[in-house]
Amino acid sequence: MREVFQQELAEVQDRLVEISRLVAISINKATQAFNESDVSLAEEAISEDEKIDELTIELDELAITILARQQPVARDLRIVVSALRISASLERMGDLSTHIAQLARYRFPDKVVPKSLRGTFAEMGSLVTAIANMLTELLTNEDMALAETIRNEDDKVDALHLSVFDAVLGETWKGEAADTVDATLASRYHERFADHAVSIAKKVQYLGTGAWQQNTGAPHTSA
């Protein structure tokens, strides 16, 4: 029974990694689409999200089945409950990525990002993509240093988010209302995306190094 449980937990972890990888692909495409007004890339980002939604529903069903069949307690139980929460955050990250892609699609063929903010959004796009990739890595290897890095990178996203408001509310802002709306929403979506990554990183940290491996009996987690 214990061995089956260990296999099932490993399966849960594999699926979280797979979903996180799709989220990283989606946000990479969405932010590029947004920054370069590339509507076909926007479509691709949006279609990744459908897959993400399907996979999170399947993962949730698997987690509930594990709860029912294995009846885990203590730390094992917390791992499965955390998986459900991580899944919910990943699903939401996929939605936010879609929202960013949709902004590119709505305004096409016009550019979404006004010239004065292009550098800021390019940086934000790189940061959230890097964060999504680090998250995949964190879920794969549970390298706790990555959890810290994600939190630090999120601080940078927050600073850029504030700088967008400063720009839009500043005296030199020349954007029309449509630019103001787009910049406000896009910045908010990037910020929320990074927040969810931090929330997942905290859950992985809370479970502690080796939470999954401990249960899959990998030799390097005996420490």
Add this chain to the structure above:
Amino acid sequence: MREVFQQELAEVQDRLVEISRLVAISINKATQAFNESDVSLAEEAISEDEKIDELTIELDELAITILARQQPVARDLRIVVSALRISASLERMGDLSTHIAQLARYRFPDKVVPKSLRGTFAEMGSLVTAIANMLTELLTNEDMALAETIRNEDDKVDALHLSVFDAVLGETWKGEAADTVDATLASRYHERFADHAVSIAKKVQYLGTGAWQQNTGAPHTSA
């Protein structure tokens, strides 16, 4: 054991109702604060959120304890997992209420809502407050007609949300960038608040009439 489980489920339901009630109080204060530039009401809405956060953490711990001790399966298991998800949505609704209140606080003593949108935001505020109150009622009595009503009221919020964009992007819009930012964010917060309510209503519907009562042995749930 079964009787203990039934008591614990009733406790979970009571706590969800309590949190939902606080969310309703918070959004009522936040939307009033926003519409009337009332900074002390904004503070009150924000302080409700601290209580909401505490209570959701406590509820989550209770749900995990129930999973560990009672090891529910089938429908019972789904009820406890749903409670965790409903709790997460309520917590997020409290956050969104806080965001609306903060907009009022940031701009004080200036009015947040530009004149041309005051009617729209007054209506949105009434709708989300009514939705929060219906949600409390739904969690209390599981009157499934309310779940449908919440979905219909959410459609109205969505329509108003779109009308805010139409106004802001229209040719007659005279607002400054700050007005555009505030209207965009506030409208988005109202819309997301209502979305979470719908998400909770769907979970209650999915569990079916009498999901909690069935387990607490109330006589009217034998149907």
